[in-house]
Amino acid sequence: xAVVSQHPSRVICKSGTSVKIECRSxxxxxxxxxxxxxxxKQSLMLMAxxxxxxxxxxxxxxxxxxFLINHASLTLSTLTVTSAxxxxxxxxxxxxxxxxxxxxxxxxxxxxxxxx
Amino acid sequence: AQxxxxxxxxxxxxxxxxxxxxxxxxxxxxxxxxWYVQYPNRGLQFLLKYITxxxxxxxxxxxxxxxxxxxxxxxxxxxxxxxxxxxxxFCAVRARNSGNTPLVFGKGTRLSVIA
Numbered sequence: 718x719a720v721v722s723q724h725p726s727r728v729i730c731k732s733g734t735s736v737k738i739e740c741r742s743x744x745x746x747x748x749x750x751x752x753x754x755x756x757x758k759q760s761l762m763l764m765a766x767x768x769x770x771x772x773x774x775x776x777x778x779x780x781x782x783x784f785l786i787n788h789a790s791l792t793l794s795t796l797t798v799t800s801a802x803x804x805x806x807x808x809x810x811x812x813x814x815x816x817x818x819x820x821x822x823x824x825x826x827x828x829x830x831x832x833x
Numbered sequence: 834a835q836x837x838x839x840x841x842x843x844x845x846x847x848x849x850x851x852x853x854x855x856x857x858x859x860x861x862x863x864x865x866x867x868w869y870v871q872y873p874n875r876g877l878q879f880l881l882k883y884i885t886x887x888x889x890x891x892x893x894x895x896x897x898x899x900x901x902x903x904x905x906x907x908x909x910x911x912x913x914x915x916x917x918x919x920x921x922x923f924c925a926v927r928a929r930n931s932g933n934t935p936l937v938f939g940k941g942t943r944l945s946v947i948a
Contacts, residue, residue, distance in 0.1 A: 721876075723876065726874075749933045751935045758943075760940040760941050810876050810877070812876075812877075812936075814933055817932060817933060818928070818930060818931045818933070819882075819884045819929070820933075821867055821882050822867075824869075824877040825876050826876045827874065829874060
């Protein structure tokens with residue numbers, strides 16, 4: 718299947734600093750990518766839809782100024798957690814699909830963010 | 834609106850026994866249905882999908898799922914469970930002709946296979 722690569726897999730940062738997470742589609746072009754957040758023992762919560770060449774679409778309750786999304790190319794989307802706080806500690810996952818609605822989504826490996 | 838229900842938070846099964854992880858869905862029109870598995874601190878891995886045709890879909894690692902339109906269900910099954918099948922399983926739905934929209938996930942079911 719298609720490959721989506723996410724980096725880093727694990728990051729620890731200090732409160733108040735910013736962290737950038739990268740999501741790459743390695744063998745297909747993705748005009749749209751999705752960012753999820755997963756709390757322990759819970760399902761995935763869709764945070765935002767990343768659109769190549771345009772602004773991201775954020776889900777209700779997600780602060781766009783805190784979670785900056787940039788989709789500068791057809792194979793790369795980045796999520797930057799700005800001014801991180803301990804409550805931002807979570808598992809962040811990106812996904813992309815190489816086709817239309819009948820195509821499965823492929824997921825990155827996830828990023829475990831710990832803010833201390 | 835689309836939704837997925839996975840009624841069981843946890844399923845325990847003995848190694849070698851058959852396993853079933855339940856999923857029901859709600860969507861306008863006909864659905865595309867998916868199953869994913871997640872191991873600790875990892876992303877989701879695709880197992881199988883139902884698009885059209887045969888209601889019984891076979892996927893990776895010996896898993897299969899049966900689409901039942903009248904019951905709006907898509908239960909995941911495996912004839913003989915392995916300890917290595919222990920993981921978190923997610924069912925997901927997407928409406929047809931919805932384009933490249935995000936999948937709608939159930940809350941997940943933790944499968945524990947006991948040796």
